Amino acid sequence: MITNPTPQRTLRGHRTTQPTRRAANTADHRLWLAHHLTGRDRWLIRMLFEHKVLTSHQIIDLAFHTRRVANQRLRLLYLWGIVHRFQPYLTVGSAPMHYVLDSTGATILAEEEGIKPSTLNYNRDRAAGRAQSLQLAHDVGCNSLFTTLVRRGRQPGATGHLTTWWSAARCRRLWGDIVTPDGYGRWTDTNGDVEWFIEFDFGTEQLSRLTDKLHRYTRLATSTGVTTPVLMWFPTPTREAAARTAIEGLNVPVATTNATAASNALDMGEPRWLGLGNAQSRGRVTLVDLPTLWPDIPVLETGTNNLAASSSDLAAPHPMPPPTVEYERARS
Structure with missing residues (x-):
């Protein structure tokens, strides 16, 4: 005899959850989308193709003004098959939703x-x-290192903005026989331009490997005739100090930072970059002040990149959102 029956209402919570119905990648659906996808949507497709995965927080930094509007639009893009989404497991708290390009979005990009x-x-x-x-x-x-810069450039009264953001995959295709940076960026400001390679270190690599990487950057500068600074981000001050000791004296312009060097662990624009050698005496500087650490490096011409992209690649999307974003903000 059952002496402690389970109430029927408690069983309802264990029913299999029906997945949200999403549109299939058909020609009819893509014809329908021609009238519904905005300039911002199409730009976001290209950003996801270039940078592979972006969180909801990063997408807000890139192209939206409120979380509510972003969530509403991203939900529609998910239902239309433009993006796919997932939420990683965290032992404490909850992770933001992560977005990748889905098949309909990729097909539209190809078309x-x-x-x-x-x-x-x-x-x-x-x-x-x-x-x-x-x-x-x-x-x-x-990716957050770059999306925080886009957010800076979108603020009212901003004096500069991010003009180039190349992914690790694009960098690998261009220079993978010598170096494999985690990204390449360029910032244009009223005070001038600055470009850099980024090395994002989680403290998992041997310091000897970091030294070898910088030797490779020296080879790249020699082979191309262009010297591009290398910015290195570390998770802790201890890791940064150990790395600086290991790479001191190498013939390549380097500035380092760590997660606690500024109020925002991933904001590249804050005064957090510490040069090596004689440049160390200037203390930590902002991104736009980096050229003052290496006065011998030629000043960049505004609107041009020292490094050329491959003609066989799809053009990298401009990191700043299209002008239609302001119009779409007014409509939302």
Whole structure:
């Protein structure tokens, strides 16, 4: 005899949750989307193709003014099959929603470029597999270094903005035979321009490997005739100090920082960058003041990059959102 029956109402919570219905990637659906995708949506497709995974926080920094509007639009893009989403498990608290490009978004990008979807080298399983990647935290953290700069450039009265942001994958295709940076960026300001490679270190590599990386940057500068500073981010002051000792004296302009060197662990614009050698005496400087650490490096011409992109690649999207964002803000 059952002496302690389970109330029926408690069983209802264990029913299988029905997945949200999403649109299939069909020609009819893409025809319908032609009237519904905004300039911001199409730009976001390109950003996800370039940078692989972006969190809801990062997407707000990039192209939205309120969290509510961002969440509403991202939900629609998910239902339309433009993006896929997942939420990593955290032992404490909850992670933001992470977004990757879905098959409909990739197909639309290919159609805009006038190429076959297969030419994009997009794979839906590979995109979804980023949810399980051991590199996820590294990739998301590195992307935040750039999205915080975009947010700075979008503020009223901003005197500069991010003009170039190349992903690690693009850098690997361009210079992978010599160096494999985690990204390349360029900031344009009223005081001038600054460009850099970023090395985002989680403290998992041997210091000898960091030294070898900087030797490779020296080789790149020699082979191209262009010297580009290398910025290195470390998780702790201890790791930064140990790395600085290991790389001191190398013939490449380097500035370092750590997560606690400024109020925001991932804001590149704050006064957090500490040069090596004689440049160390200037203390920690902002991103726009980095050229003062290396006065021998030629001043960049505004509007040009010292490094050329491959003509066989899709053009990297401009990191700042399109002008239509302000119009879409007024409509929302």
